[in-house]
Amino acid sequence: MKIYDGSTINAPLLGKFCASTPPIKWIVTTNNVAFLQFRTGAQSVPASDGNFEVSYFSDASATQCGLTHTPTLFRAPSMILSDGSPSHENATMAPNQNCEWLIEPDDIINTNNNNLDGNEVEQTVVLDFLSVDLRGASLTVYDSYEASNDRKILYMCNSCRNKPRPIISHTGQLYLQFTSESASSVSTFGKGFRAIYTVI
Numbered sequence: 001m002k003i004y005d006g007s008t009i010n011a012p013l014l015g016k017f018c019a020s021t022p023p024i025k026w027i028v029t030t031n032n033v034a035f036l037q038f039r040t041g042a043q044s045v046p047a048s049d050g051n052f053e054v055s056y057f058s059d060a061s062a063t064q065c066g067l068t069h070t071p072t073l074f075r076a077p078s079m080i081l082s083d084g085s086p087s088h089e090n091a092t093m094a095p096n097q098n099c100e101w102l103i104e105p106d107d108i109i110n111t112n113n114n115n116l117d118g119n120e121v122e123q124t125v126v127l128d129f130l131s132v133d134l135r136g137a138s139l140t141v142y143d144s145y146e147a148s149n150d151r152k153i154l155y156m157c158n159s160c161r162n163k164p165r166p167i168i169s170h171t172g173q174l175y176l177q178f179t180s181e182s183a184s185s186v187s188t189f190g191k192g193f194r195a196i197y198t199v200i
Contacts, residue, residue, distance in 0.1 A: 001039075065084045080194065123199050124170055125169040125198070125200075129195045143169045144173060
């Protein structure tokens with residue numbers, strides 16, 4: 001597997017990974033395009049001997065909340081998510097955002113009915129906040145596959161700027177709701193939030 005910093009193999013090479021060589025956790029591009037080239041070995045090598053998974057994340061301002069539909073579904077065993085605010089120093093979150101995410105990793109096999117019955121699964125999901133500045137916004141987290149009040153485990157009110165402790169889901173699912181206010185009602189917006197979840 002080769003990863004290039006551009007749209008073709010003529011772009012700068014960011015990384016080359018062979019056999020079981022573990023890549024660094026995140027490979028950062030200098031623009032909004034990455035090119036991946038994957039080649040298999042000889043036919044005599046069984047396909048079951050190897051596989052890979054790749055997740056990507058963008059902090060570009062045009063990707064507000066990273067949404068193409070609601071809720072955005074995360075299936076990877078680990079991923080970074082945010083409100084979509086750019087990462088540069090003076091950037092702030094966008095107004096009038098209504099975003100929802102469902103974290104439901106493929107590594108955890110369980111039915112919604114079992115989750116609602118309160119049965120624990122073999123693996124859990126841990127959500128850890130990397131940064132928080134919710135001036136002009138709010139964030140709610142549910143230990144469920146939907147926004148259910150009896151499953152609410154975190155509510156971060158307007159103007160919250162302190163990182164909470166890591167959140168542990170024993171259902172194997174987390175549902176997040178994020179809302180930012182209108183520009184006319186807020187004098188200064190915060191920088192939003194960034195979080196990472198992991199299956200343990």
